[in-house]
Amino acid sequence: MKYAIAAFLIIGALAGCAKGAQSSAAASASAAAANNPASASDGGAVYVANCSSCHQTNGQGVPGAFPPLAGNPVVAGNPIAVIAIVKNGIDGRVEVNGQAYSGIMPRWKGVLSDEQIASVITYIRSSWKNHAPGVSVAQVQSVK
Numbered sequence: 001m002k003y004a005i006a007a008f009l010i011i012g013a014l015a016g017c018a019k020g021a022q023s024s025a026a027a028s029a030s031a032a033a034a035n036n037p038a039s040a041s042d043g044g045a046v047y048v049a050n051c052s053s054c055h056q057t058n059g060q061g062v063p064g065a066f067p068p069l070a071g072n073p074v075v076a077g078n079p080i081a082v083i084a085i086v087k088n089g090i091d092g093r094v095e096v097n098g099q100a101y102s103g104i105m106p107r108w109k110g111v112l113s114d115e116q117i118a119s120v121i122t123y124i125r126s127s128w129k130n131h132a133p134g135v136s137v138a139q140v141q142s143v144k
């Protein structure tokens, strides 16, 4: 019985801790975005499952084939433009840090939910050396 109580206390302490860490991360992110951004850690899983095959786990892409998302001014720039690219795909010429790409990225609308799109964009904007504010589900919903 004693052990059960001890285990319960430990689990409680761990849960409290995780919650504290999460809410402080959320607080600093929302101070930057000023609007309830989606979770970057949820976005990490979405990224690995859907994006890393082309853009690579380290966000460096493949020169000449898949543009880097790390250190990419478009990714860290206007959030609405990034949402539009991820939702609707992009087919044309993009130039990143002097290197041209003219591939096709399919649309993610209908494949990923708005929640997944918000969290994956929050992830790519805050990973590697990117330091841009996260995006919210409401912002993703606002882009058709």
Ligand code: HEC
Pocket: 047, 050, 051, 052, 053, 054, 055, 065, 066, 067, 069, 072, 074, 075, 082, 085, 086, 090, 091, 092, 093, 094, 095, 096, 101, 102, 103, 104, 105, 106, 108, 120, 121, 124
């Ligand atoms: C099948 C390969 C592939 C996958 C998977 C993929 N992309 Fe892309 N992505 C591309 C290509 C190719 C481009 C450049 C398109 C062009 O040249 O017009 C691109 C462009 C982008 C851009 C715009 C970069 C810029 O500089 O304009 C963003 C942002 C982006 N992808 C995010 C994502 C995210 C987030 C995911 C996962 C949900 C993802 N991509 C999955 C191939 C892919």
